[in-house]
Amino acid sequence: MIKYTATTLALVLAAGAFAQTPTMAPDIAAPFNAVTPAADYIRREVMVPMRDGVKLYTVIVMKKGTANGPILLTRTVYNAGKTTARNPSQRITEILPISDAELVSDGYIRVYQDVRGRNQSEGDYVITRPLKGPLNRSATDHSTDAWDTIDWLVKNVPETNGRVAVTGSSYPGFTALMALIDPHPALKAAVPMSPMVDGWIGDDWxxxxxxxxxxxxxxxxxxxxxxxxxxxxxxxxxxxxxxxxxxxxxxxxxxxxxxxxxxxxxxxxxxxxxxxWQGQALDKILGARPLTVPTMLVVGQWDQEDSYGAPAVYRALEPKDTGNKMLSLVIGPRRHSGVNYDGSSLGPLRFNGDTGLQFRRDVMKPFLDSHLKTGAPAFDAPPVFTYAVGADQWQRHERFPAGETVNLYLDDRFSLSLAAPAAKAAHDDYVSDPAHPVPFVPVPVDVRNRAVWSSWLVSDQRHASVRPDVVTYVSQPLKAPLQIHGQPQANLFASTSGTDSDWVVKLIDVFPEENSARPELAGLQLGIGMEIFRGRYVKGFDTPSALTPGKAERYRFLLPGVNHVIPAGHRLMVQVQSSWFPLYDRNPQTFVPNIFTAQPGDYQKAAQGVWRDTLRPSHIAIPIVGGAAAARAALAN
CATH class of the missing domain: 1.10.3020.10 (alpha-amino acid ester hydrolase ( Helical cap domain))
Structure with a gap:
C-alpha cells in the first residue's frame, strides 16, 4: 500500500486541478528541438533573402558566448542541414565536420548554406550556374548569391566582427571561387579546396x-x-x-x-x-579580374575528381600577385577533399602524421586568423606549400613549379633516357580493341565503393603494365633521389590506323621488388601523374577533326601537379595506352561527329604506334628540383 504524507497528498490533489493531456492527443506535435541548455553551442536555421526574392536555407553555428567572431561561410549542394547536425550531440565539435573543430573552438562562426534549388533552398538549380551574361540571362548567379548572403550575415548576426571568409571543397570550392568574382567588402579571405574550375579541360565531367x-x-x-x-x-x-x-x-x-x-x-x-564551356571556365574568368581577396588554393596530389582546377587558377592569378602575398597554392598527399579528413594515409601509403590536420591547424587557421580575427598576429602565408611524398615532409617554395624542366625520352628496348633518340624512324606498336578496353582498376569495378574510388590513383598499375595493349618504358634503378615538383607534361608522338583515338600517359614510381619492412609495397607501381587526351582535339579543343590514318601527331598535355621524391633504388616508368575504362567512355577509333551518339559498328580495332625517333621524340617534360644535374645523378647509365 502506498502511504502519502499530508504534504504529498496536498500536492497530488493540487495537481489534479490542472487539465491532463488527453490520451488521444497526437504524440508527434510541433518540431522537437533536441538542443538542451547543456549544449555548448547555438544553432540557428534561417532563410536568407537574395536580390530576386529567392530565399536560401542557411545554418549558423557558434559556441555559446561567442562575441566579435569571424564568419566562415560554405555554400554547398551537399545538404547544409545534415552537414551541421552530423551527430545528435550537445558538443559543437561533434555536430560539425571534423575540419571545423579548431576553428569553432576558437570563436569562429560557422555558416553552411544550400545553394539555390538544392535541398531546403528555394529557386531553380542549375549545375555550375554560369555568371550573369550570355549563358545566364537572369539577375543572379553564385557570385551575386554569395554577395547577398555575406551582406545579410554581417548585418544580422550580432555575434560577428563583420569579417567573412569563404571555403569549401569540390562543388563548395567552386562556389568559394565564384564569391571572388565580385567580392563583398566584408570578404577578407578565401580557401577554395579541390574546386571545380573547368569541367571540360580537366575537372569532373x-x-x-x-x-x-x-x-x-x-x-x-x-x-x-x-x-x-x-x-x-x-x-x-x-x-x-x-x-x-x-x-x-x-x-x-x-x-x-x-x-x-x-x-x-x-x-x-x-x-x-x-x-x-569556355564561358564557364573559372580560371579564365578570374584571370580577367583583379586579385583583391587573399586566397589559398588547395588540392590533393591524388585528387581523383578535380585535380585540374586549383593549379589552373594559380597559373591564372599568380602574375597578379606582384608582392607574392595574396595567393598561395597548397598540394597535399591526399584524395579529393581529403584535406578535411584524417591525412595519415592513402591506400597503401603512410605519411608522417595527420597531414590534413597539420595543414588545417598550422597553415589554414593562422592564415584565416591573420585576415579575420581582431588583433591576430600576421601570418607569412607560403606562396607554395606542398608535401614532398617520399621525403615525408612539408616544404615551402616561392613558385610552382619549383623544378626545372628536364626531358625524359622514350627509348629503345622499352627504356627511358635523358638523351634524345638518334633513330631515323622508330616506333612501338600495339592493338587497341574497344571490345577489350584497359580497366582503370582491376575488374570487377565498383566506383560506389568509397575505398575503391577514393584511392584508385594510388592503386598498383601492374594490372595494366602486363597487358599487350599497354606499352611500357622503364628506367634503371635510380642512383640518387629524384624530386619532381610541378606538373609533368606529356609530349607524345603517336599514330593510329583509325580516324580517332584516345591516348593515356602515366608517369609511375616503381618500388623495389623486395621490401621486408612493408611487404605490401614490394614492386608497387605507383602513379605519380596520369592523364588522358582525346585525339580528335589535337588541332584544337573547339575544332574536333578526324585523324589521318598512319600519321604521327604530337599530343601535348599536362599531368596533375605533384611534389614527389623518388628514392634511390626505385625506377621511373611510363605507360601509354588507348583506353581507361569505365572511368572514361570508349573511343570508337572511328571518327563520328559526336561520340555520345556512336553506334556499335563504329567501334573498331586500331593499330597504334608510339614514335621515338629524331623527328618524333616522344618524351615527358618533368620539372625536377636541381634540374639536369640532379637528373643525371639519378638516371645516368
Missing amino acids: FHNGAFRQTMLDYFTGQTATKNDEDPVAMGQRDYYAEFLSAGSVGGYIASYGLDALPGGKKLMEHPAYDSW
Missing part, C-alpha cells in the same frame, strides 16, 4: 575531351530530385561489364532514361570545348 562516364551517378543525384544522392538504378553490378554491355555511353544513358535529365542533355549537346 571531361578530361581533355574524354568523358568521365562514372560521373553519370553524380548527375542523377544532383538533378533527379532536390535532395541527396539518387544513383543510377543499375544494382550492385560491375561497372566495367555494365558500360561495356551498353554498347556506348549514349546507349547506357538511353537504357536508364538519363537523357531525360537536362544536366546530362547539356553535356551530350556540347561534346567539344565550345563557347558554352
Whole structure:
C-alpha cells in the first residue's frame, strides 16, 4: 500500500486541478528541438533573402558566448542541414565536420548554406550556374548569391566582427571561387579546396575531351530530385561489364532514361570545348579580374575528381600577385577533399602524421586568423606549400613549379633516357580493341565503393603494365633521389590506323621488388601523374577533326601537379595506352561527329604506334628540383 504524507497528498490533489493531456492527443506535435541548455553551442536555421526574392536555407553555428567572431561561410549542394547536425550531440565539435573543430573552438562562426534549388533552398538549380551574361540571362548567379548572403550575415548576426571568409571543397570550392568574382567588402579571405574550375579541360565531367562516364551517378543525384544522392538504378553490378554491355555511353544513358535529365542533355549537346564551356571556365574568368581577396588554393596530389582546377587558377592569378602575398597554392598527399579528413594515409601509403590536420591547424587557421580575427598576429602565408611524398615532409617554395624542366625520352628496348633518340624512324606498336578496353582498376569495378574510388590513383598499375595493349618504358634503378615538383607534361608522338583515338600517359614510381619492412609495397607501381587526351582535339579543343590514318601527331598535355621524391633504388616508368575504362567512355577509333551518339559498328580495332625517333621524340617534360644535374645523378647509365 502506498502511504502519502499530508504534504504529498496536498500536492497530488493540487495537481489534479490542472487539465491532463488527453490520451488521444497526437504524440508527434510541433518540431522537437533536441538542443538542451547543456549544449555548448547555438544553432540557428534561417532563410536568407537574395536580390530576386529567392530565399536560401542557411545554418549558423557558434559556441555559446561567442562575441566579435569571424564568419566562415560554405555554400554547398551537399545538404547544409545534415552537414551541421552530423551527430545528435550537445558538443559543437561533434555536430560539425571534423575540419571545423579548431576553428569553432576558437570563436569562429560557422555558416553552411544550400545553394539555390538544392535541398531546403528555394529557386531553380542549375549545375555550375554560369555568371550573369550570355549563358545566364537572369539577375543572379553564385557570385551575386554569395554577395547577398555575406551582406545579410554581417548585418544580422550580432555575434560577428563583420569579417567573412569563404571555403569549401569540390562543388563548395567552386562556389568559394565564384564569391571572388565580385567580392563583398566584408570578404577578407578565401580557401577554395579541390574546386571545380573547368569541367571540360580537366575537372569532373571531361578530361581533355574524354568523358568521365562514372560521373553519370553524380548527375542523377544532383538533378533527379532536390535532395541527396539518387544513383543510377543499375544494382550492385560491375561497372566495367555494365558500360561495356551498353554498347556506348549514349546507349547506357538511353537504357536508364538519363537523357531525360537536362544536366546530362547539356553535356551530350556540347561534346567539344565550345563557347558554352569556355564561358564557364573559372580560371579564365578570374584571370580577367583583379586579385583583391587573399586566397589559398588547395588540392590533393591524388585528387581523383578535380585535380585540374586549383593549379589552373594559380597559373591564372599568380602574375597578379606582384608582392607574392595574396595567393598561395597548397598540394597535399591526399584524395579529393581529403584535406578535411584524417591525412595519415592513402591506400597503401603512410605519411608522417595527420597531414590534413597539420595543414588545417598550422597553415589554414593562422592564415584565416591573420585576415579575420581582431588583433591576430600576421601570418607569412607560403606562396607554395606542398608535401614532398617520399621525403615525408612539408616544404615551402616561392613558385610552382619549383623544378626545372628536364626531358625524359622514350627509348629503345622499352627504356627511358635523358638523351634524345638518334633513330631515323622508330616506333612501338600495339592493338587497341574497344571490345577489350584497359580497366582503370582491376575488374570487377565498383566506383560506389568509397575505398575503391577514393584511392584508385594510388592503386598498383601492374594490372595494366602486363597487358599487350599497354606499352611500357622503364628506367634503371635510380642512383640518387629524384624530386619532381610541378606538373609533368606529356609530349607524345603517336599514330593510329583509325580516324580517332584516345591516348593515356602515366608517369609511375616503381618500388623495389623486395621490401621486408612493408611487404605490401614490394614492386608497387605507383602513379605519380596520369592523364588522358582525346585525339580528335589535337588541332584544337573547339575544332574536333578526324585523324589521318598512319600519321604521327604530337599530343601535348599536362599531368596533375605533384611534389614527389623518388628514392634511390626505385625506377621511373611510363605507360601509354588507348583506353581507361569505365572511368572514361570508349573511343570508337572511328571518327563520328559526336561520340555520345556512336553506334556499335563504329567501334573498331586500331593499330597504334608510339614514335621515338629524331623527328618524333616522344618524351615527358618533368620539372625536377636541381634540374639536369640532379637528373643525371639519378638516371645516368
